[in-house]
Amino acid sequence: MYMDKMVRNDSYEPDLRKEGKYICPMPKPPSPPMGVESWHAHLAPHERLFYHQTMSSVRYSKRFRATASIPKDSLDFQLQARYDHGRETFPEKVDAVLQRDTCGATPSWAAPYGQSEVGSNARMNLFRVLRNTQVVRVKMQDSLGHPLIIGGCKEKIHPSRVKLICSGVHTQLVNNGFSRQTSDGNFFRY
Known part of the structure; x- marks a missing residue:
């Protein structure tokens, strides 16, 4: 059995394929010499700074085309906010810019009878990358504490x-x- 686990992305480029597509590839660093496992150990500091891309630098790059549902300016942020002026009587100033992606699927204090707020299933439809992570498939450990050995035929014998x-x-x-x-x-x- 395998499960997906989020781990830190140590690559020179963040994985933003959920948010959009690359029109052309980003600059790739030269391959490291034998025996060096990291991509930046053999580079000078100015070369390392040139090749290392942050999430923000990729999003604002001309080489990356984002999907239309990603907010581009302050008006888009406010229109996609979780704030609903029909439910909240005295909202805070920060409520006008809080996004559903970053708040999670928590019930709102302003929702009647403790219901979840409108669009609270945004965790399931999350397409924006919030941290520079990547998904890695990891083999699950046995919950009983001993390995399960699955046997099988080593050779095919004629019946x-x-x-x-x-x-x-x-x-x-x-x-x-x-x-x-x-x-x-x-x-x-x-």
């Missing part, structure tokens, strides 16, 4: 062979005579 089943007194095979047991040599009938 007409006689010794496919465990031999014993109650086993009926093709050999209808008396035979000796391989372990101690006693007679028994198949």
Whole structure:
């Protein structure tokens, strides 16, 4: 069993494929020499600064085309905010810019009878990347504390062979005579 886990992105470029598409690729650093695992260890500081892209620098770059539902200016932020002037009587100033993506699917204090606010399932439809992370598939640990070993056939044996089943007194095979047991040599009938 595998599960998806969010880990820190150590690459020179953030993964923003959910937010839009790259028109052309970003500058790629030269490959590191043998024995160096990080992409920036062999670079000078000014080269490292040039090749390392932040999420903001990619979003404002001409090489990246964002989807239309991402807010571009302060008016878009306010229109997509979680603030609903029909429900809240005395809102705070910050409520006009709080986004559903960053607040999560929590019930609003202004929603009647403790209901969830309108559009609170935004966690399920989250397309904006909030942190520079990437999704990695990780093998799940066993909850019982011991590994489960799944066996299987190592080789494919032809079904007409006689010794496919465990031999014993109650086993009926093709050999209808008396035979000796391989372990101690006693007679028994198949």
